[in-house]
Amino acid sequence: MATDSNYASFREIIHLYHDDDLVGALQFLDGLNIPPDITDEDSTSTVLLKTIRKHLRVQLQGETLPLYMDADPFVAFIRGGGNVPLYTSLSATLNQLWTSISQTSSPLQPFTVLDVGVGTGEALLPTLRQSHLKPFIYTAEPSAAIHTTTLSQLAALESDGILSGYNGITASAEALSSDRHSLEQFAGGVDVVQMTFSLQYLSQHRELTRYLKWVRELLLQSKSTKNTNPRFISAEFDVPSVANDHPPLLAEQRIKYIFESYLQGLEEYRFTPTFAAVVQGFLIPVMMSKFDTNLIEQISDESADDDRQNGRKHGKRRKRDGEPKKKEGSLTRERTKEEWVNEVQKAGFSKVELKFIEKYWWGDCYMIIAEP
Numbered sequence: 001m002a003t004d005s006n007y008a009s010f011r012e013i014i015h016l017y018h019d020d021d022l023v024g025a026l027q028f029l030d031g032l033n034i035p036p037d038i039t040d041e042d043s044t045s046t047v048l049l050k051t052i053r054k055h056l057r058v059q060l061q062g063e064t065l066p067l068y069m070d071a072d073p074f075v076a077f078i079r080g081g082g083n084v085p086l087y088t089s090l091s092a093t094l095n096q097l098w099t100s101i102s103q104t105s106s107p108l109q110p111f112t113v114l115d116v117g118v119g120t121g122e123a124l125l126p127t128l129r130q131s132h133l134k135p136f137i138y139t140a141e142p143s144a145a146i147h148t149t150t151l152s153q154l155a156a157l158e159s160d161g162i163l164s165g166y167n168g169i170t171a172s173a174e175a176l177s178s179d180r181h182s183l184e185q186f187a188g189g190v191d192v193v194q195m196t197f198s199l200q201y202l203s204q205h206r207e208l209t210r211y212l213k214w215v216r217e218l219l220l221q222s223k224s225t226k227n228t229n230p231r232f233i234s235a236e237f238d239v240p241s242v243a244n245d246h247p248p249l250l251a252e253q254r255i256k257y258i259f260e261s262y263l264q265g266l267e268e269y270r271f272t273p274t275f276a277a278v279v280q281g282f283l284i285p286v287m288m289s290k291f292d293t294n295l296i297e298q299i300s301d302e303s304a305d306d307d308r309q310n311g312r313k314h315g316k317r318r319k320r321d322g323e324p325k326k327k328e329g330s331l332t333r334e335r336t337k338e339e340w341v342n343e344v345q346k347a348g349f350s351k352v353e354l355k356f357i358e359k360y361w362w363g364d365c366y367m368i369i370a371e372p
């Protein structure tokens with residue numbers, strides 16, 4: 001079956017890529033003698049190989065941009081495929097949660113939400129349009145390119161009377177929690193700290209714990225100053241431990257899970273006008289970064305030790321002359337839903353619940369809802 005032989009090729013390419021041998025991976029793909037152009041007759045696994053080949057070419061020419069520097073591919077991805085039903089359910093759930101949390105907060109001050117890693121506001125903006133609360137919104141987002149467009153949308157919603165105001169902070173979650181004075185910016189208190197698929201970007205465990213503790217401190221401060229019953233709410237995928245971005249990166253089950261899931265992901269965009277942008281600009285770079293040892297080594301020395309104990313090579317191959325370093329961008333650290341609950345509880349949250357949101361090709365989506 002084509003998929004079986006394509007899986008074997010995928011596996012080979014991934015091994016070469018993991019060993020930092022981009023040239024070897026490209027040579028292997030070229031040796032398969034598959035025509036470069038994608039046709040309607042191609043199986044999705046053949047399309048996957050063709051798109052990886054294109055990606056490696058661009059990467060070897062040193063032309064890849066860090067993820068989210070260019071907003072267009074991400075926007076095309078997030079507004080298509082299974083993201084459409086996912087975000088519809090997500091915004092409806094956020095609206096319900098805001099409404100129920102607002103019932104226990106003071107009606108004298110605006111309902112206040114801090115959205116961290118807001119991106120283009122795919123979850124936040126539709127929720128605002130549905131909500132009757134006229135809230136005050138804080139946003140935090142490290143990518144200035146993306147944040148600028150979101151802030152102009154918030155300005156428009158404010159002038160339409162949908163918001164009572166907003167304040168954007170161009171910073172990462174780690175930057176917020178490492179700044180001793182950052183709580184002062186929220187002295188008026190918040191009712192909700194929300195995140196949708198951005199908590200996974202805190203790939204270093206120490207940073208994740210520090211950030212979650214910071215969120216809890218902010219919510220406790222808000223509880224006393226604003227007389228509210230605030231919550232931390234975070235949407236994430238329930239991803240099997242074996243598929244997570246930590247060593248051993250080349251575990252057979254991990255490569256298989258990533259191969260099979262990304263075939264489904266590609267399939268969702270296959271015959272749409274934005275296919276090339278989504279796949280070359282977002283899906284393939286994200287997928288390849290899952291095998292990038294250079295990035296994984298940055299996550300933690302502890303993980304690297306695990307990897308060494310498992311006998312993995314750590315990009316020790318000598319680079320060919322002039323060969324560029326891989327630079328795929330953001331690495332995530334995903335978890336099973338139970339592991340997410342565990343992390344939040346370890347940061348001191350008193351009550352943590354899970355709410356199922358939607359099935360999705362990368363994993364089922366759940367909302368983690370936590371009381372400080």
Ligand SMILES: C[S@@+](CC[C@H](N)C(=O)[O-])C[C@H]1O[C@@H](n2cnc3c(N)ncnc32)[C@H](O)[C@@H]1O
Pocket residue numbers: 068078116117118119120121122123140141142143146171172173174195196197198201202330
């Ligand atoms: C998958 S997108 C989700 C965006 C948005 N929350 C949504 O649901 O549409 C992840 C977002 O997290 C942001 N991000 C990446 N690293 C981050 C960090 N360390 N702290 C906060 N946000 C981060 C990215 O720039 C991006 O906007």
